[in-house]
Amino acid sequence: MQWHDRSSNVVITLEPGFQNLTSRRSFFSSLTRGWGSLTRLQRNLISAIVLLCVVTVVFRYLQYSSIPDEPQIKEGEPKVAGAEELAQIPVVVEEEHVPQPPKEEPKEEPKPEEKAVVAPPPAEENHKPVFVQFRGPQNDRQRAVVGAFKHAWKAYKAHAWGHDELMPLTKRYSEWFRVGLTLVDSMDTMLIMNLQEEFSESRQWVSESLNFDINQDVNLFEITIRVLGGLLSTYHLSGDSLFLDKARDLGDRLLPCLNTASRIPYSDVNLKSREAHPPRWGPDSSTSIQNVRNPDNPQMRDKMESFFLAETLKYFYLLFDDYEEVPLSQWMFNTEAHPLPLPRMAVPTVNVTAV
Numbered sequence: 001m002q003w004h005d006r007s008s009n010v011v012i013t014l015e016p017g018f019q020n021l022t023s024r025r026s027f028f029s030s031l032t033r034g035w036g037s038l039t040r041l042q043r044n045l046i047s048a049i050v051l052l053c054v055v056t057v058v059f060r061y062l063q064y065s066s067i068p069d070e071p072q073i074k075e076g077e078p079k080v081a082g083a084e085e086l087a088q089i090p091v092v093v094e095e096e097h098v099p100q101p102p103k104e105e106p107k108e109e110p111k112p113e114e115k116a117v118v119a120p121p122p123a124e125e126n127h128k129p130v131f132v133q134f135r136g137p138q139n140d141r142q143r144a145v146v147g148a149f150k151h152a153w154k155a156y157k158a159h160a161w162g163h164d165e166l167m168p169l170t171k172r173y174s175e176w177f178r179v180g181l182t183l184v185d186s187m188d189t190m191l192i193m194n195l196q197e198e199f200s201e202s203r204q205w206v207s208e209s210l211n212f213d214i215n216q217d218v219n220l221f222e223i224t225i226r227v228l229g230g231l232l233s234t235y236h237l238s239g240d241s242l243f244l245d246k247a248r249d250l251g252d253r254l255l256p257c258l259n260t261a262s263r264i265p266y267s268d269v270n271l272k273s274r275e276a277h278p279p280r281w282g283p284d285s286s287t288s289i290q291n292v293r294n295p296d297n298p299q300m301r302d303k304m305e306s307f308f309l310a311e312t313l314k315y316f317y318l319l320f321d322d323y324e325e326v327p328l329s330q331w332m333f334n335t336e337a338h339p340l341p342l343p344r345m346a347v348p349t350v351n352v353t354a355v
Contacts, residue, residue: 132237134325136194141320146193149313152304153198156182162209169302177218177227180210185226185310187243188233188338192326193317199238207242212250215272217280220257220265225336226306228254233338311337 035043137143152166160166160173164181167174183202190199228250235243256276257265266276314337318326331339 132191132325134192134194135323137317138322139320142317145313145317145320146195149189149193149195149309149317150198152309152313153186156304156309157201162205165306166304167302168304169300174303177223178214178216179212179218179223179227180205181226182304182306182309184210184230185306185336187230188237189310189314189317191234191237192314192339203240203242206246210246212246212253212271215270217268217270217277219279220254220267220269220276223250224254225334225338226310229334229336229338229340230310233334233340236341237339307336 038046137146155168155171156166159168159171160182162180162183163173164176164178165174166182183205187199187202187206190196190202228247231243231247231250235241235247253271253274254269256274257267257269259276260266267279269276326339330342332342333339
């Protein structure tokens with residue numbers, strides 16, 4: 001290539017190598033200008049692609065270069081087995097014969113004795129009485145309570161024997177259920193206080209005169225806690241089946257109260273007809289004092305409630321008990337303070353093997 005300078009009339013001849021150098025410079029110059037015209041995002045993207053390609057090539061090169069070349073086996077030389085081939089060859093190991101001692105026949109060991117756990121009595125025996133023998137009053141406070149009981153009982157026996165309640169002011173009696181309420185309600189108290197004479201007289205009246213086949217409406221709740229509870233409690237404390245028979249007779253007459261569509265029992269029932277019905281409200285009270293706010297003139301009511309002997313004095317007597325003759329771990333009291341034995345749950349007999 002020739003270059004002619006007309007001003008100096010000089011002709012310059014360029015060699016082919018210089019011509020190639022000039023073309024390469026112009027190529028890099030144009031490449032640089034093109035790179036500079038790209039945005040920053042485009043340049044970063046191209047750089048990342050180029051870098052990724054370089055890393056991939058280097059990684060693949062290093063991976064293939066680390067694999068050793070397989071040794072070339074000449075003809076006629078035995079082939080050496082590799083580790084995988086050796087693993088597939090079964091290995092037979094001959095067991096060394098060791099003489100075994102003669103086997104001894106196992107001796108029969110004596111069977112351990114079986115101890116039977118005594119189970120509580122079955123459920124049908126839960127109604128059996130407990131037969132508790134009480135000592136009577138053991139201290140001055142208990143003797144004072146027994147004295148109060150005898151004083152009230154003497155007045156009841158003199159003026160209201162066989163009737164429901166005593167009217168101490170007028171020395172008369174009143175009827176509520178017509179079943180000797182005070183007498184039946186107090187018999188377990190006599191047993192707890194060990195009043196044998198009073199109990200014998202009351203038992204004779206129950207045997208000869210207590211009759212539930214009467215045309216009388218009674219309150220289900222009151223007659224249950226007082227009369228039915230008193231009969232059952234006396235049976236459990238004395239073991240006398242007379243009281244259990246009377247309790248069954250009364251309980252059968254009260255059952256119609258439970259025959260309701262709503263499952264809520266009727267409050268009253270006629271003992272003779274056994275017809276249950278809603279209550280016929282009447283003025284009944286649980287206190288013998290008209291006005292408790294006036295200690296100077298309390299206006300005493302002419303009525304001794306049956307629970308005075310059956311509940312109030314019984315609780316006083318047991319509160320002063322030094323020997324806990326009626327332990328709460330074995331007995332429960334209903335709402336009229338009649339003690340009933342806790343039920344003994346029946347469980348199956350279990351054989352326990354001694355080790």
